[in-house]
Amino acid sequence: MNAFERIINKIVLFVDAAAAVFLAIITGLTFLTVVLRYVFNATLPGSFDIGRLLLGVAIFWGIAVAAYRKEHIQVDILWSVLPRKVQGALNVFSDIVFFGCACVFAAMFWLRVMATRTSGETTFELDVPIWPFHLAAWLGIALTAVVLAVRILHVAFTRQFDLPDDDKPVVSNPMGFPPGEP
Amino acid sequence: MSYPDLVAVGGFALLFVLLLLRVPIGVAMGLVGVGGFALMVRTGPALNLVGLSPIRTATEYSLALIPMFILMGSLATASGLSAELYRASNAWIGHRRGGLAMATIAACGGFAAICGSSVATAATMTKVALPEMKRYGYPDTLATGSIAAGGTLGILIPPSIVLAIYGILTEQDIGKLFIAGVVPGIMALMLYLVTVRLYVMFSKQDVPVQEVASWQERIAASRGVWAVLLLFVFVMGGIYGGVFTPSEAAGMGASGVLIIGLVRRRLNLKTIYRCLVDSIQVSASIFFILIGALLFGYFLTATQSPQKIATALLSLELGPHGTLLLILLFFLLLGCILDAMAMIVLMIPIIYPVVLQLGFDPIWFGVIIVMTVELGLITPPVGMNVFVLNSLARDIPLQRIFAGVMPFVLMDVLRLAILVAFPILVLFLPNSMQ
Numbered sequence: 001m002n003a004f005e006r007i008i009n010k011i012v013l014f015v016d017a018a019a020a021v022f023l024a025i026i027t028g029l030t031f032l033t034v035v036l037r038y039v040f041n042a043t044l045p046g047s048f049d050i051g052r053l054l055l056g057v058a059i060f061w062g063i064a065v066a067a068y069r070k071e072h073i074q075v076d077i078l079w080s081v082l083p084r085k086v087q088g089a090l091n092v093f094s095d096i097v098f099f100g101c102a103c104v105f106a107a108m109f110w111l112r113v114m115a116t117r118t119s120g121e122t123t124f125e126l127d128v129p130i131w132p133f134h135l136a137a138w139l140g141i142a143l144t145a146v147v148l149a150v151r152i153l154h155v156a157f158t159r160q161f162d163l164p165d166d167d168k169p170v171v172s173n174p175m176g177f178p179p180g181e182p
Numbered sequence: 183m184s185y186p187d188l189v190a191v192g193g194f195a196l197l198f199v200l201l202l203l204r205v206p207i208g209v210a211m212g213l214v215g216v217g218g219f220a221l222m223v224r225t226g227p228a229l230n231l232v233g234l235s236p237i238r239t240a241t242e243y244s245l246a247l248i249p250m251f252i253l254m255g256s257l258a259t260a261s262g263l264s265a266e267l268y269r270a271s272n273a274w275i276g277h278r279r280g281g282l283a284m285a286t287i288a289a290c291g292g293f294a295a296i297c298g299s300s301v302a303t304a305a306t307m308t309k310v311a312l313p314e315m316k317r318y319g320y321p322d323t324l325a326t327g328s329i330a331a332g333g334t335l336g337i338l339i340p341p342s343i344v345l346a347i348y349g350i351l352t353e354q355d356i357g358k359l360f361i362a363g364v365v366p367g368i369m370a371l372m373l374y375l376v377t378v379r380l381y382v383m384f385s386k387q388d389v390p391v392q393e394v395a396s397w398q399e400r401i402a403a404s405r406g407v408w409a410v411l412l413l414f415v416f417v418m419g420g421i422y423g424g425v426f427t428p429s430e431a432a433g434m435g436a437s438g439v440l441i442i443g444l445v446r447r448r449l450n451l452k453t454i455y456r457c458l459v460d461s462i463q464v465s466a467s468i469f470f471i472l473i474g475a476l477l478f479g480y481f482l483t484a485t486q487s488p489q490k491i492a493t494a495l496l497s498l499e500l501g502p503h504g505t506l507l508l509i510l511l512f513f514l515l516l517g518c519i520l521d522a523m524a525m526i527v528l529m530i531p532i533i534y535p536v537v538l539q540l541g542f543d544p545i546w547f548g549v550i551i552v553m554t555v556e557l558g559l560i561t562p563p564v565g566m567n568v569f570v571l572n573s574l575a576r577d578i579p580l581q582r583i584f585a586g587v588m589p590f591v592l593m594d595v596l597r598l599a600i601l602v603a604f605p606i607l608v609l610f611l612p613n614s615m616q
Contacts, residue, residue, distance in 0.1 A: 019466075020458035027250050030433025034426060048243060056241035058249070062466025072206035072467050077519045077563075079204045094205045101209050108233035137237060 008150055012068045015061045015143060022058035026051045046126035053123070053133035060140030067098065068147040092155050099148040106141045113138050186222065190485040193218040197478075207524050208467075211474030218481035231480060236473045243429060245350065245472075249465035250432035251341040255297030256457040257439040258410065261448035264306040266406035267292040268314075273403035277394040280382035282318055283328035284375050286311040290332030291371040292407065294339035295414040296439065298346070300522070300559050304333025304567040308574045321387045322578050324378070327586025330567040331374055334556045334594075337522065339367035340418055341432065343468070344522055344555065348548045351475060351530045355545075356428040357421040358612040362545050364418070365607055366553060366597070373593045381589055406446075413438040422615055468523065475527040488535040495536050502540040506602070509533055510554050517558025521566055525555050545612050546605045553598055560587045 029047040036042045066072050079090055117131035154160075183191070193214045200210035212232075220228035239245070258264075271288035275281050286307060293303050307329050315325035337344050340360035349356035382389045395403070417435040420426040426434060443449035482488055495505055516525050530551070537547045559567045561584075568583045601608055 016459055016463075017455075019462045020455060023249050023253065023458050023462045023465075026246055027253060027433050027436050030246070030250065030430055031437035034430050034434055038425075051246060052241045052243040055243070055246050055249070056237055058462055059240040059466050059469045060237075062462045063470050066463055066467045066470065069463070071463060072208060073471055073521070073523060074204045074206050075201045075520060075524060076204065078202045090204050093203055094209075097200070097205045097213070098209050101213055104229070105232055105236065108229050109237065112233035112237065133241075134237060137240065 005150060005154070008068075008147060011143065012065055012147065015140070016065045019058040019061040019065065022054045022061075026054055026058070046123060046128065049123035049125065050128070053130065057133055057136045057140070060137040061143070062140075064140045064143040064147060067102075067144045072098075088155075092152060095148050095152050099145060099152060102141060102145040102148060106138065106145050109134075109138050109141055186485045187490070189218055189221045190487045190490070193481055193485070194487075201524075206470070207527065208470035208472075208474035211471065211478040211527070215474070215477035215479065215481040219477075219484050222481070222484035228480075231477060235477055235480075239473050239476055240469060244356070244427070245429075245469070247341075247346060247356065247429040247432040248343060248468055249461050250429070250436045251298050251343060251346070252464050253457060253461040254341070254432065254436040254439050255299055255302055256461050257436065257443055257449065257454070258293070258296040259302060259306050260453045260457050261439065261443035261446070263296065263407070263410055264289065264293050265310045266403075268307070268310045270400075270404045270407045272314075272392075273395040273400045276392050279391055280324065280378040280389050281392055282311070282315045282320060283324050283378045283381075286315070286325075286328045287332040287335075287371060287374045287378065290329070290335050291339060291367070292411060294335040294337075294367070295418075296410060296435070297336055298341040298343040300334050300336040300556065301566055301570050303336035304330055305570050305574065307332060308571050312571075312575055318390050318392065320389060321385070321586075322582050323586030324381055324385070324387075324389065325586070326568075326571055326575065326578055326583040327588075327590055328374070328378060330560050330565070330571050330583060330587050331377075331590030331594075333567045333570075334559050335367060335370055335374075337552060337556045337559070338363050338370060338549070340364060340421075341428075341435070342552065344526055344552050345548060346428070347468070347472065347523065347526055348530060348552065350472065351527065352534050352544055352548070354548060355612075357431075358545050358615060359548050360418065360428065361422050361615060362549050362608050362612045363552070364611055366549055366601055369597055369600070369607070370553075370594070373597055374590060377589050377593045409442050409446075410439065413442065422611075424615065471523065471527050475531065479531050482531055488532050491532055492536040492539050496539065502542065503602070505536070505540055506542065509536070510550070510598070513551065513554045514557060514561075517555065517561060518563055520558075522555045522559060525558065526551070543605060543609060546608045549608045550598065550601060553594070553601070557591060557594055557598075561591060 029044065029051045033044045033047045036044055074094070079087055082090065113131055113134045116134050121130045122128060123130060197210055197214045200213065201207065216228050216232055219231065267289040268285060271292070272282065272285040275288065276285045278284060289311065290303055290307050293306065297303055311329055312325055340363045342360065342363055345359045345363055346356050348354070349359045413435065417431045420434065421428055421431045440449065440454065495508070498505065500508060513525060513529065516529065520528070538544065559565060565584065568580060568587065571583055572578065572580050
């Protein structure tokens, strides 16, 4: 792993942790909103807007992490019966298509972020500007494009395909949720 | 062939080629959706969609229920609930012939009430129940079949992530969909228990019997699960009574499991952090295909493909139930190559208008289609639950697990037939909601 890849790895770890914290805040805000409503007959101002905007940031950052860890949902039916070299080639192809789409997405979303900033759009109750949240979400898509570019360049320069040892689905985390599976 | 038809056929062909070439489903659907929309309308509006639609989807508050229900399941798994559920059901019914397999199914049903993932249910119960059944010398087929089939309860018994996705795609009330899954879920559990009973009655293999647990043992074993099961009643009751929205219910459920786990010292900061990370990762990949599916929806609207497919299907004059049978058979076949989530996001936007034109209730159809998709989780060649079981129990061949699952598949088909014949069984609870 070269220095640049190490930096990407550290950024992804930070993004992963931040997205997790955002989810904790969203859950906490939801819990508080309900408790305040039924126990104290009160409301938590801005919880709805802040919750949904943080959700957007967490999801877009999570998309970058999932791209880095190759956890986006794919159809393996053909891939799993192909020789390993062809599997590697297909992985690169899929990364290139994904990278192209992420670049277009990042460009168009950037225009949207700028439009939101110009319009001065704010949240309903607390009057918080929306564009910084959109900008933070945009960073997730930009990171997606960067991690895909790094992976494609890694294969282009080293000629080494990054392939798993076994083509069967594996429970990849201790909680038992395979990537993206319902 | 008209221009819209040409674009539609080309779009579908490209989509399936991209999927086969292992392009992520969200990317493939989004690419075809935006490209097709550009060909039908103009490039400018299509690119504007790319800037607008994904952030609108990701900041939709009603979708926050997906990460929060996933977090609830993840926290429940981490706090060892599966083992406690298994111990409790084992104490109550483990002494019967095939009791350990029955206890596994009952525990799966209990776990499904907290966790909306079939695969997670199967994975966690494999770790808990399989060693026990092996220790007692249960046949591999019965042991693995009961776990793989029991795992499918996760997709149907609320909260169900797949039912929520169906609700989002079809703009149906997710709360009603969850409540509609209750009776079919209980039916599934009961029929699976009957399957185990029939298996031990007709099997030539010996299935050992355990000693009867005393009442003290039963009460002691149930001590660990009552709080979480009460939480399920509270959460689902809240949705049923109109006290919470489904998103609020998800937040209350996740916070409730967290509090119970902390009070019982089953969770620490490290575990909670791991659960949060896992939940957001799984949610992000689900949202990603949802974003792709919604972009694909613009292409479908522009080409009017669903209406044309509806007209073509209705012209076969098979009648409503004949056409429904055709759709379900198509989903069963599709289950041989696609996983549950992929099938729902790909096919629901296309098939849904047909179902509406046939006059079927959309809530009932959601439950029926999720049950059909659920069959794909345990039937070859892409039986995800079976693969997960196999990856955790390498010594049992896939073929033997698939053989063990077959009696449960037959029971699933029977349940499907009953619910198609009597939609009221699905609809009476959601129809009585406030």
